[in-house]
Amino acid sequence: MEYDSKKLLKQFNESMVDIRKTIPKEYEAFINEKETILKSGKIPEKTKWLLLLVASVTQKCPVCIPRAVQHCIDAGWTKEEMLEACMVAVLVGGSSAMTYVTLVDKAIEQMKK
Numbered sequence: 337m338e339y340d341s342k343k344l345l346k347q348f349n350e351s352m353v354d355i356r357k358t359i360p361k362e363y364e365a366f367i368n369e370k371e372t373i374l375k376s377g378k379i380p381e382k383t384k385w386l387l388l389l390v391a392s393v394t395q396k397c398p399v400c401i402p403r404a405v406q407h408c409i410d411a412g413w414t415k416e417e418m419l420e421a422c423m424v425a426v427l428v429g430g431s432s433a434m435t436y437v438t439l440v441d442k443a444i445e446q447m448k449k
Contacts, residue, residue: 341402341443348399382411386421393425393436401436405443415444 356363374384385407392400408418422437429436 337438339439339442341446344399345402385411386413386418389418389440390421390425393422393433393440394429396429396433396436398439401439402443402447405440406447409444409447418444
């Protein structure tokens, strides 16, 4: 199975440029909301990124996974911790979510390079 997380993110970011130009007010509102939610509060930012990774697997979002993986790596989560957390997503999402855990594994290896 081919999955190039860095290439996927690059393509996604390029597509977002057009969206940002077309609807700048709405785009900025989305970015501001994301930044507000992910800032440390009662739950540390580090943990919020791990939660976002688990949600990305549950929601089966191949674009969300590499971004969340990169933030988790930057925050100090280990491969083992990330994969263990993602197994919780399999409990919610069923066996089809396991496919996305394999994407997390690939993204971890690709993002470490």
